[in-house]
Structures are given as C-alpha cells and as structure tokens.
Amino acid sequence: MYTAVKPLSKYLQFKSVHIYDGVFTLHSKCTVAFLLACTFLLSSKQYFGEPIQCVSDFSNMDFVHSYCWTLGTYIMNYEEPLLQLSGHIVEKNYRETINRSLEMNLLYIAENTTPLLNVPKDRKYLRYYQWVVLVLLLESFVFYLPAFLWKTWEGGRLKHLCLDFHSNVGKQSEDQMSKLVHYFTSNYKETHFRYFSFYIFCEILNFVIGVVNMLLLNIFLDDFWSQYVEALKAIPSYNWNEWTRMTSRVFPKIAKCEVIRFGASGSPNVYDNLCLLPLNILNEKIFAFLWLWFMLMTLLAGLKLLYRVVILFHRGLRFQLVYAKARNMTKSELESALCNFSYGDWFVLMRVSNNISPEIFQKLLNQLNAARHGKLDKV
Structure with a gap:
C-alpha cells in the first residue's frame, strides 16, 4: 500500500525556503496529498478488490457486474421517522428496534411496517460511486490551485533573498546581508504591495474553495453533511450500530440491481440481483475524515483572513x-x-x-x- 502513495512523499518534503505559511500549507499541500492518496487507494483493486460484486441467476456475471455498475444499484428511500409519542421521546430500546427495521427495509418493502415509520417513497439509485475517484482527483486539483498561483506570482523572490543564508558562510553570507539591507532600504513599495495583494487573494481563494467544496459535496452525496453530523455523534460513545445505520444511508454496503432482458417475443424478463459495494467501507471513513478536515480548513482560512484584516489596520x-x-x-x-x-x-x-x-x-x-x-x- 505504501508503494501506491510513495510518490506523494516528495510532495510533502520540507523546502529550504518556505513561501507558504502554516495554514496555507495545510490547506493546499496536506489536503492535496490526502486527496491524491485516497484516489490512488480507491483505484487500486489489489487492496480492496472489485468495486462491485453481484449475486444473480443470470448466466453472464461479467455482464451483470458491468450493467449494475453502469446503470446503478438502488436501495429503498425512507423518510427519517419522527420517533416521538405525546411529546416524549421513545425509549432507547424501542428506537433501536425501529432502526433495525429501517435498516433491513433499505432493500425490501415491508408491508407490515410500524406506524411510526413513513411509507417508503421510491427507490434511491446509487450512481455517485462511479464518480468518487474523479471527484477526489478534481478536488485535489482545485485545492492545489491557490498554491500553484502563488508559486507562479511569487516568482522565487523569497528564494532569491534567503537561500544563500542556508548555503553560504563567511564573506559570502556578509555580501548577501548587504544585498538584503540594500533591498529593504530601497523603494519597492509598489512591488511589495502587489506581492502582498497576490498572497491575500490566494488566502481568500483558499477560504472560498473550502466553502464551495462543502456545498457541492453536499449536493453530490445527497444531503451528505447533515446526515454525517448524526453519524459522527455516535463515534465518541462507541455506538457503532448507530454509525452503521447512518452511514449506510449514504454509503450502503449492500444494494439491489435489476437486470432486464427481453425474450424472443419481446416480453421483459427481470433478474433480481444482490450486489456488494466493498469500496463503501473505505468511502464512509474517507468522507467522515474529509467532513471534519474541510470544516477545520475553512475555519482556519476564515480566521486567517480575519487576522489579516486586523493586522492591516x-x-x-x-x-x-x-x-x-x-x-x-x-x-x-x-x-x-x-x-x-x-x-x-x-x-x-x-x-x-x-x-x-x-x-x-x-x-x-x-x-x-x-x-x-x-x-x-x-x-
């Protein structure tokens, strides 16, 4: 597994001259490295197997796997039940009974559902998993954009001013010090104002990317953030049943798929298949971490902008x-x-x-x- 992500180690190596501050480095470099690592791992079949595995009475299983992967599997779409009676929350054991019933009914429509459960609306098709790797890869490019822009606009100025102090001693270092003193006693106000403006623009871009990224992911994963708040609440109490129930709504590990084949007379024959989605075991952990990481990065980027405003005035x-x-x-x-x-x-x-x-x-x-x-x- 280390072999798959080994090329990223050079990307995270510390440079002799730092052109980014700590928050910028976390936002652009560490986030990009993590997103690329997740992309490599999800693309490596030798570590996690095939992305979909189905059981079917159909003779051509390769066709079934390709069909279900391409057209999408589904679970039953239930509304979250309002577990409340006469203004009082139902007891914990009754809640867990209903939760188990709901979890089983993600695949099947039960006629004898409890009256507290809403009737299932429709099938919920799962097609996002076809795009997870591409979305993570695209996010890595977007998060790297501010670092790329700043590296281009910075133009090696800090390296020119500071690098010789790391490599030279004695008279050469004294000559570099004289050049540095001459530089700061010269009039470069307009140049330094542009330098500062470009850096602030990149910091604003970091904040905007963080906010827009969370909003788009929420749409991509069908109200992902609001559901994962409840899932993450279960981790401190080690309530893994609740964690599994909540994450299965976004990243189910088992789903259904119907393959329709037309007979000689034109009548459709429906083959009901049960499919495993092994990668969702990894996806639920990846996006749980990303949920916290993106929130942290957006908060730090916002605080950094507030700090800049205070310093400016x-x-x-x-x-x-x-x-x-x-x-x-x-x-x-x-x-x-x-x-x-x-x-x-x-x-x-x-x-x-x-x-x-x-x-x-x-x-x-x-x-x-x-x-x-x-x-x-x-x-």
Whole structure:
C-alpha cells in the first residue's frame, strides 16, 4: 500500500525556503496529498478488490457486474421517522428496534411496517460511486490551485533573498546581508504591495474553495453533511450500530440491481440481483475524515483572513510582531530600522524572518537601523 502513495512523499518534503505559511500549507499541500492518496487507494483493486460484486441467476456475471455498475444499484428511500409519542421521546430500546427495521427495509418493502415509520417513497439509485475517484482527483486539483498561483506570482523572490543564508558562510553570507539591507532600504513599495495583494487573494481563494467544496459535496452525496453530523455523534460513545445505520444511508454496503432482458417475443424478463459495494467501507471513513478536515480548513482560512484584516489596520500590532523577534533591541532602534515601511514592506520582512535564523534576522534589523540612523519616523 505504501508503494501506491510513495510518490506523494516528495510532495510533502520540507523546502529550504518556505513561501507558504502554516495554514496555507495545510490547506493546499496536506489536503492535496490526502486527496491524491485516497484516489490512488480507491483505484487500486489489489487492496480492496472489485468495486462491485453481484449475486444473480443470470448466466453472464461479467455482464451483470458491468450493467449494475453502469446503470446503478438502488436501495429503498425512507423518510427519517419522527420517533416521538405525546411529546416524549421513545425509549432507547424501542428506537433501536425501529432502526433495525429501517435498516433491513433499505432493500425490501415491508408491508407490515410500524406506524411510526413513513411509507417508503421510491427507490434511491446509487450512481455517485462511479464518480468518487474523479471527484477526489478534481478536488485535489482545485485545492492545489491557490498554491500553484502563488508559486507562479511569487516568482522565487523569497528564494532569491534567503537561500544563500542556508548555503553560504563567511564573506559570502556578509555580501548577501548587504544585498538584503540594500533591498529593504530601497523603494519597492509598489512591488511589495502587489506581492502582498497576490498572497491575500490566494488566502481568500483558499477560504472560498473550502466553502464551495462543502456545498457541492453536499449536493453530490445527497444531503451528505447533515446526515454525517448524526453519524459522527455516535463515534465518541462507541455506538457503532448507530454509525452503521447512518452511514449506510449514504454509503450502503449492500444494494439491489435489476437486470432486464427481453425474450424472443419481446416480453421483459427481470433478474433480481444482490450486489456488494466493498469500496463503501473505505468511502464512509474517507468522507467522515474529509467532513471534519474541510470544516477545520475553512475555519482556519476564515480566521486567517480575519487576522489579516486586523493586522492591516493595526499598525501598532505589526510593530509588536517584529519587536517580539527583535532580540536585545530597543523600541526606538526598531522604529528607526522600520521607518517608512509600508504594510507590503512589513509583510515581505516577516516572510524573510520565517526563512532565516533569529540571529541573522537580528543582525538584519541592526544593519537596517545603522543604515537609517537619524531617521526616526515611525512605521
């Protein structure tokens, strides 16, 4: 199994220069790696077998498997029963009895149904499993889009500014420090503003992708999220019967399939088949994790945007963030080093600080202060 996902290990390797922050990395790189790993596993028959296996009286079983996979299997579509009597919730044992009855009736219409159960409406055809691998693959491309755009727009700027500090020592490192000081004392405000704007656009895109992805998956899996809330509630209490019942509505492991064959006189012969869907054992776990992961990523992306707004309009907080990294440096000296810094300049400086050692960053601030000695305009 490791062989199938081994190519992703290079994708997750840490680079010497980080052009993404932690939230960006989780959203674009870790999510993409997980989606691709799930795609590889679901596509590997040697690990989980055939995606569908049917039992039938029909002689040509290959035809039955292809027919049921192509045209879709089905279960019976029941409404969720309102288990309530005279304003009081029924007892737990009675609820479990009804739940078992409902679970069995996902395949068969029972005439003697309990009056608390709604009458089954119709067949619920399962055709989504044909698209699961393609959807996961498409999601991986969509989640990678912000990282791809930022890598293109970033243009290797941080690598040009910071990489030599990782590979050079002595005089070469001093020359690179001089270039870095000259860079931050030059007027690149417009360039840095575009640099910051592109990064913010990618962070907004991360948030939008997270929200739209959950909405589309909810449509793709027929009200998936609302049903999985109840399923996930059963995990902390180890109520696996409830977990199985709820997940079987979205990812049933067994379903029915009717193959219709016309006789010599044109009369239809219906072959009733029972089909196993082994991959749904994996699908229910994958999408349960994705449900939590997408919620977390969307929340973190939203909080990151809120953080950006606060930083953008709070100059004092920006100063304090740099001051927290400025060791043995007074506020007046730091104000001198950062005089006339715009928000874009500050953003690039903080990105540089994340890619060099604290000692080198301290030396950079000291040399900026020396280069701007006597210019005490505040940030």
